[in-house]
Amino acid sequence: MTDLPFFVELNEQNLTETLQRSVETPLVINFYAPSHKESADFAKVLQRVAEQYKGQFILGLVNCETEQMIAAQFRIQALPTTYLFKEAQAIDAFPGALDEASLLQRLSAILPKEEDLKFQKALDFLQVEDYNSALPLLKEAWELSDKKNSDVALLYAETYIAMKKTEPAADILAQIPIQDRDSRWHGLQAQIELLIKAADTPEIQQLQADYAKNPTPEIALKLAVQLHQANRNEEALDLLFSILKQDLSAENGEVKQQFLSILSAIGNADPITNKYRRLLYSLLY
Numbered sequence: 001m002t003d004l005p006f007f008v009e010l011n012e013q014n015l016t017e018t019l020q021r022s023v024e025t026p027l028v029i030n031f032y033a034p035s036h037k038e039s040a041d042f043a044k045v046l047q048r049v050a051e052q053y054k055g056q057f058i059l060g061l062v063n064c065e066t067e068q069m070i071a072a073q074f075r076i077q078a079l080p081t082t083y084l085f086k087e088a089q090a091i092d093a094f095p096g097a098l099d100e101a102s103l104l105q106r107l108s109a110i111l112p113k114e115e116d117l118k119f120q121k122a123l124d125f126l127q128v129e130d131y132n133s134a135l136p137l138l139k140e141a142w143e144l145s146d147k148k149n150s151d152v153a154l155l156y157a158e159t160y161i162a163m164k165k166t167e168p169a170a171d172i173l174a175q176i177p178i179q180d181r182d183s184r185w186h187g188l189q190a191q192i193e194l195l196i197k198a199a200d201t202p203e204i205q206q207l208q209a210d211y212a213k214n215p216t217p218e219i220a221l222k223l224a225v226q227l228h229q230a231n232r233n234e235e236a237l238d239l240l241f242s243i244l245k246q247d248l249s250a251e252n253g254e255v256k257q258q259f260l261s262i263l264s265a266i267g268n269a270d271p272i273t274n275k276y277r278r279l280l281y282s283l284l285y
Contacts, residue, residue: 007047008060010061023087025055027110028085028107030059031064031071031074032080033079046082056111057110082094092109092110115149118137122155132267139271147175157173167234173192200230207223221255223239224236237259240258243255
C-alpha cells in the first residue's frame, strides 16, 4: 500500500491509536481480503479517493485474512464492509462496494465542508498577518455558507478592521442576523466607531467644508484622496461617482482616473469594488 500518513494497514497493535486519531481527523476503516476480488478492488478505489483528498480523512485497511480478530471485533459478515468514524464515533457503516460518486456521497457525512477548509486556510494566513491572502478565502467561505455562518462573517469583518478598512467591515456586520450579534459583534462595532473617529482628520473636515461651499471637481479630487488615505473608500467613490454621473471627462479625465485608482488599490476582495465597478460600467455602456 502507498506509504502516506493518511493510509494505515490496521492490526491489533495500531487499531486503538488509529481510532483515537479520528478525534481530530475523520477515519474510514475498510475490511477486505486480497483473495476477494470485489473487496480488493474497492480498497483500491478508497485508496485513490484518499489520495485525492490528501489527508482530509485517514484510510485504515483491514486485511481480514490476516487480521481475523479485528474482523470478529467488528462482527464483519460480508466483504467489503466499510465504517466511517468522526470524532472517535462510528457514524455510518455499509456493506458492499460503491461506485466513486456514491462513495463520495457517503463520505460527505464525515468530510469537512469546503467552507470549513477555506476558513481554516484563512486562519493560517491570519496567523502570519497576511490579510490580503485571507480575505478572498473568508469571502468564499461566507458565500459558500449562503452567508449563514456568522463565525466566518465575524472573522471576515475582523480582518478588515485589522486593515483599518471600516466600510466593508461595517457592511459585513450589518448582514449578521440579530440573534448572532453577541459580545464579539458589539466589540467589533465599537472598534469600527473608534477607527471612524480617528479617520476624521482636520484635513478631511476642512475639505468637506470647502466642498460644501464650493462643490468643484478640483476640491472633490483632493477630498477623495484624503478619504481614501483614511480607508474611507466608499465615501471617496461616492463623491467621485456623483461627479462622473454629470461629466465622465471631468477635470480632463482625472476624476475617472482617480476613481479607477481607488478601485485598483482596494482590490477585488473588497465587497465595494464590484459595486462601484458596475456603477461605472453603467455610465460607460
